[in-house]
């Protein structure tokens with residue numbers, strides 16, 4: 130075997146931490162826990178394709194998140210990020226679990242108001258006058274997390290007389306993430322000017338700060354941002370002023386466990402690939418060690434309690450001395466919504482090279498399952514413990530319309546019911562109006578099935594168009 134350098138060995142060891150999805154055991158527990166009878170019943174009653182939401186599982190997941198944070202982080206208040214999945218049956222169930230709302234646009238804000246959420250955080254770049262005016266009219270329920278100096282001027286001009294809108298500043302995490310993350314919020318260098326501008330607007334009251342970073346597999350990013358922002362506040366804002374603030378919002382971005390990606394699309398895999406390319410002997414060494422950068426692997430994620438402990442410590446050490454009694458907002462989306470939605474499809478045709486099912490990836494609004502991400506697919510009609518290689522294509526006229534390269538269960542035959550597990554996050558809310566309709570969303574609670582959203586119709590798709 131080729132001698133590897135210490136760094137190469139480290140990269141290899143990091144890559145080895147993750148389980149390849151070709152290992153039949155990788156998703157065994159998830160596949161075994163599928164409520165097959167209920168899914169068969171839902172498909173028989175409402176047809177395929179469909180989104181299927183297990184409301185009880187959603188609520189349990191939300192409770193786990195909230196309880197874990199409350200146990201370790203003083204002042205915890207959980208908001209659900211509507212952008213992740215804005216199905217009203219889902220957001221309503223989370224409201225009933227005590228979640229507040231985190232919204233990013235007019236429709237989400239309006240939905241949260243109509244659903245009776247009593248606290249709504251409104252964040253996002255490029256908020257329009259219409260959006261800000263609606264927020265200002267509901268200032269007793271909405272906190273606007275300001276994004277930029279121009280937005281301060283716009284919101285300030287829209288506040289009705291006698292109203293005070295609570296605002297926070299979104300601080301960007303550009304230094305941590307790079308790319309175009311600069312587009313979110315204020316640089317710390319701009320914050321003094323932002324505070325001055327808010328103070329000059331009689332209708333705005335500065336009440337807190339906010340940051341958000343996505344895809345955190347360890348708590349370090351949260352801790353670093355809490356330290357960075359608190360240090361700036363402590364050094365630049367009078368203590369008395371800080372004591373009048375009410376919240377510190379640490380955003381969402383909690384990466385769920387059991388997500389599998391192409392190793393090469395993650396940092397560890399990219400490094401491995403680069404090192405492997407230096408000489409083919411090194412690539413051989415990695416292969417011999419059983420690591421394939423072009424394979425799908427489960428991403429290692431630290432347990433949620435570790436996030437909660439680390440954030441709790443950072444809050445106690447850095448935030449509470451400045452803002453005593455601060456509410457600590459969390460805004461999870463993906464962590465809450467991923468697992469409780471299953472997509473149900475039916476095999477329509479069996480071809481030489483693969484199977485065609487009756488739903489397309491317009492349901493996902495993403496080519497991820499063709500390109501970099503894995504979802505466990507199960508043949509519900511012919512269960513068996515086997516994981517089989519078989520390409521499963523959707524029904525769209527698009528060669529990248531693909532649900533995966535393998536499935537659990539016996540060989541797929543025409544008419545078999547197929548379940549794509551863990552499809553609740555950033556799927557329905559981003560579904561494409563592309564060729565086929567956006568299918569119905571069925572919700573199950575305590576064994577009862579209801580249609581939570583009807584299938585998109587011709588009239589809905591072409592509403593407002595001249596025929």
Ligand SMILES: Cc1ncc(COP(=O)(O)O)c(C=O)c1O
Pocket residue numbers: 210212213231252253341343344380381382383460461462463464
């Ligand atoms: C401000 C804000 N909060 C919360 C979220 C939810 O993130 P996630 O679904 O990764 O938890 C996002 C997602 O982009 C966001 O921009």
